[in-house]
């Protein structure tokens with residue numbers, strides 16, 4: 001009886017400690033930053049252009065940055081870190097070496113809208129029709145954004161929020177929302193499909209959820225932005241703009257100019 005109680009208490013303690021650390025582990029700042037700092041070698045393949053995808057960055061509602069890149073792609077599972085690298089931009093270079101009918105040759109800027117579950121580190125699956133497996137190198141670049149950060153809501157109501165942050169120069173790796181009745185920040189958690197929701201670990205959140213949302217956004221390089229977002233309703237479907245903020249261009253990380261070609265065309 002005694003030891004049973006102790007075991008129970010111990011398990012409770014472990015769970016409690018884990019609930020503190022799990023959100024921290026989910027941030028992936030360092031891992032996402034490494035995608036900008038290194039060149040990775042892998043395979044380039046093709047999959048049929050599909051609606052949907054892990055990142056919920058779907059045609060026709062792709063953020064505007066997706067119109068200033070060359071290709072839409074799925075990033076390999078090990079390097080997307082759940083959905084933390086959704087919306088990242090990559091430089092993809094193809095040598096034309098490989099097997100198949102449609103060589104990947106040249107240098108492309110790609111926008112990550114999906115995850116490739118069966119791909120390995122360094123691999124990219126192009127969201128277009130094609131054939132073969134080709135040698136490529138990839139490196140993240142700051143996205144060629146031409147406008148501010150945008151937001152969308154999905155399936156939200158006064159007591160549940162599922163918020164997407166999009167069109168950001170670098171993927172937002174931490175999102176906090178001010179809980180105005182207590183003046184505290186609730187650190188939101190990344191969903192598997194590229195959104196953010198409140199944690200279920202007992203963090204205080206205002207009920208009902210208050211609008212406008214006052215947000216604190218963190219980029220993987222440590223930049224912090226504040227934004228105020230006022231959707232017409234919690235059920236609003238469409239792109240929502242904040243105050244017009246965007247992450248600054250980081251001169252220490254790779255960047256590219258916006259392309260005039262349109263991805264997915």
Ligand SMILES: *[C@@H]1O[C@H](CO)[C@@H](O)[C@H](O)[C@H]1NC(C)=O
Pocket residue numbers: 039040091092093107137138139
């Ligand atoms: C792609 O090639 C360009 C031009 O040679 C080079 O500057 C860039 O670093 C390469 N990027 C990758 C990911 O291989």
